[in-house]
Amino acid sequence: MRYVKKPVPAHRVSYNPRVHGTPVLSPRGRARWTYATSGVDLRARSRALAALLESLEYRAPPDHGRPIRAPGHFAGMIRVGRETIAVTTDTVGTKVLLAEQLGRWEEVGEDIVGVNVNDLAAVGARPAGLVDTILCVRPDEGVFRALGRGLDRGMRAARCTLLGGETAIVPDLVRGIDLGGTAVGFFPRGRAPVTGARLSAGDVILGIPSVGLHANGFTLVRKLLDDRAVDLAAPRPGASEPVGVELLRPTRIYSTIADALAGRPDVHGFAHMSGGGVRNLVRLHARLGFVLDHWPVPPPLFRWVQSLGELPDEEMFETFNMGIGFVVIVARHRLSEVRRRLARAGAPDALAIGHVARGGGVRLPDLGLEYAQYA
């Protein structure tokens, strides 16, 4: 969410921020669920957050660090001594409730890492450390062991160290378990933050595929599953594994890929397609637009979710990643060189999905979709 008034760069929100139209809600019939009807009132959230930010007036003296201005971006950044560090914080959201339903915890443990390091990656920072936060009703040894395995797998993929954490037993405060974390990254010698400031019209937008829903949109998905009485143990039509397992697949970790590209003069921007979907691109530049005229066919899982709720494309593309989890924006004349580099770094599957144009916002012309802002 972009804050114009106050330079608090990464005060991000979990859910897609625009609620449109009047949702048709009939609990027993063919209900049309949206974030609003699933209980997430985003206009109220925006107003509340604006009120919080309005109260923040203090500016620390420069000997306590010099914040880097990049309002609304994926990570907060601050210069301390001779280094710039980047900080991101995010939770796994209500995906944990699906994990609980299925009794599988390794995937969401890994998500703690993914949701955070991918935001670091989007400013070109290299992840160094992570702290996790586990709020629970009661600590279960088996659950924690599985979370540990997932965390370990995520750390390995991101080449990141667990620096600590907080485990709170707060039965009066949470239902089940809440998983979150904060990641801290840095910029290796000579590398500047990648903010999108060097974007220009004509740049090519490359998309790196996701591996499912990652950790966004689960409040909505869970309502749909419930509403349609979906059997999580059975595969959806056309799939081979149980749909519960398919939905739970952990967030793909893009940080090593971005790390291999950040700092190159021909790499002009990154975006993590988390909560807000394609709207995340708007966070990169206020006066340039993003034309996504080669979006690949979304994987069948997304179309299946869409069919459960008869959701419009507009809602889908601003709630889910729709098949593309991370974006790299590149100077057109260096495209093949960057693609070779991407392939070596672990993303041979990157594909050109659009280009940068004059004007603002995000457009998917084939679907007639247009988003003017991030939030």
Place this chain on the structure above:
Amino acid sequence: MRYVKKPVPAHRVSYNPRVHGTPVLSPRGRARWTYATSGVDLRARSRALAALLESLEYRAPPDHGRPIRAPGHFAGMIRVGRETIAVTTDTVGTKVLLAEQLGRWEEVGEDIVGVNVNDLAAVGARPAGLVDTILCVRPDEGVFRALGRGLDRGMRAARCTLLGGETAIVPDLVRGIDLGGTAVGFFPRGRAPVTGARLSAGDVILGIPSVGLHANGFTLVRKLLDDRAVDLAAPRPGASEPVGVELLRPTRIYSTIADALAGRPDVHGFAHMSGGGVRNLVRLHARLGFVLDHWPVPPPLFRWVQSLGELPDEEMFETFNMGIGFVVIVARHRLSEVRRRLARAGAPDALAIGHVARGGGVRLPDLGLEYAQYA
């Protein structure tokens, strides 16, 4: 909580970790509440956390930062490039439920800062940035505005910048609102982390007073208030302000005080007396002991809480700060110089509360109390 097996320094726990004796529980009679009877099973928590940490095997390569070994300490630390950064994460815990009952949010907003920067202070790091996490059922403009005012006041006291945050509307996951944060600090040129490694027998333990319960022990306190049907709008005997307001007073921020002393060769250790009470001192050294033979008379609020539940001293001193919120340990021959410095830095009220001795653990000889370990 000190992890011997795995070097995960700051995976801290919210509550005092030892449950002793068999609590006598009779809901209508003179119940004796402890953490165990108030719903926080700490042995189960320790086992679960050990299981999580056992699963963590990965070590990141040194070009992703070099972690500083200080197992069980107040903050995780990592060397990135030419600087060392410290990271702490903590929540306000169930104090938020009291805030909700009273409809007052500014205090707990300020606590988000205090609970985190005081842990940074305890390793001698200077706070640079904070990210907050707000999980809520529904976002309320008035609540968020008050939280913002509290955050602003805390940032001002800690000279810290809000770098971002996460606001999640997760009605299926929380009751009310959960407040947490992560603080990032650094070590100004020439300053090394203060870990307690330079402690030696004979050092003087100085205590800086707290301003109430800060943000620890509230699951227990709330049960006592409920059990005794305490009127939060009335003052407790001998007090002038409503007891609800007295309990809600925000955590005193010690980070500027510690910042003025850290790096001095005669300052050997710091401790933040948060969850775990006096046990926190054990985190500083494995083979030295802490003799607290001049503990001041605890402020009346603590004795009143104690009387509500007929809690033993042992439970009180490992759950609450009992009047001392932060500790500075000093070479004896430099005591007066350090005290002058403390007075100038904002702690003219620091007082000698004990000394460092051979052997391990924490002792309060006047009360016959002994604690062998942190967790």
